[in-house]
Amino acid sequence: QKLPAKVNPQFFVADKLTSYKDVTTYNNFYEFGTDKADPARNAHTLKTRPWTVSVEGLVNKPKVWDIDALLKLAPMEERIYRFRCVEGWSMVIPWIGYSLSHLIKASEPQGSAKYIEFISLADPKQMPGVNSRVLNWPYTEGLRLDEAMNPLALLTFGLYGEVLPNQNGAPIRINVPWKYGFKSAKSIVKIRITDKEPATSWKVSAPYEYGFYSNVNPEVNHPRWSQATERRIGAEGGMFAPKIKTLPFNGYAEQVAHLYKGMDLRKFY
């Protein structure tokens, strides 16, 4: 199903795009199984209509949005982002959506608001993986509100000119391209504005390995592997292509480094 969008040249990466096939068959979406091929195999059971997203918490205008209303909240843009998984691989993906800030502004956060929490669907009837205890369900992610207001943070509805395939987090997900991929919650049903740091799923599950911030940082290694390099999926030269150097903030330092001024990013990993 096509999703028309205007290319936003401001958000563009010159790297070769990862193929549609790779983007849609190599996924971490544990609600459908822990193997990378599981989501593409199993996510057909996800029903993306009707779908609502409840925006609540410290906002003046809490609202249960219908997905079709959200699709019309702001003009759709196509943006080409790097996507860096914490596991050490990366892709380049043409996403479709608009800045998350549009939705936040429409909800009018109160003065005490400091964080935003994203809660994904966790329905065992549609999502076989939810029956296993790999993580605490529902999948929960979060950002500081100023991070979420950065224009790079993308409320995402599609990729490659089409609505999101189920395995990529249909019908609505976010993309935070300067952070590891797991920060970009999929199939979101609830967005909560809070004054406390949300208890995010991976941090709860393994606090020594995954922090709240999880900015892409070649200098802070994962306890079990290095983050200095990455393997670009579908790179020129095929499987024998050398790994590439990982960039600070995944190459988006110019846009986001100021958000972390004065912070020790080794401590706040």
Place this chain on the structure above:
Amino acid sequence: MKALLIGIGLLPLVRLIVLGYQDDLTANPIEFITRSTGTWALVFLCLTLAITPLRRLTGINQLIQYRRTLGLFVFFYACLHFSIWFWLDHSLIFSEMIIDVIKRPFITVGFISFVLLIPLALTSNQWAVKKLKRSWARLHQLIYLIAPLVILHYFWHKSGKNDYFTVSIYGAILLILLALRLRPRLKL
């Protein structure tokens, strides 16, 4: 019969080559090949260790002549597993590989298992059996150390996803195969 076994043992490699030729090794071929060769090394390790209990249970003594072939397939797939990691993850840079071995326990135990397999593979010939006499058997008892190390390697690998199902199956199989060896000594 032995030729047939060698043919069968090569099938996992043939499969990888065919999949590679069809561009069907998933989006991350290196990961796929690394995991596949690791799994097959483990499968052949189970098969190798199954020979002795099987021989005792069935009384078919000829089974022993296939143990060496199976054992060499453990080494063969472990070699592929190691080489791909050394080549494509570390670009054949020895110092970088060693840093990885030291820093990551999961790599450490995998690497030790591989290194320990080398003397076993090198002495898998009639000449070495004769030359080493009784110490040959003692040397090859290293496999009882390698087996749990390999399981630990796999366990730590899977711990990232809290997904212990497959590794516990292999662990249980190896545990049973090792426990069956204790029986005669316990005179049950």
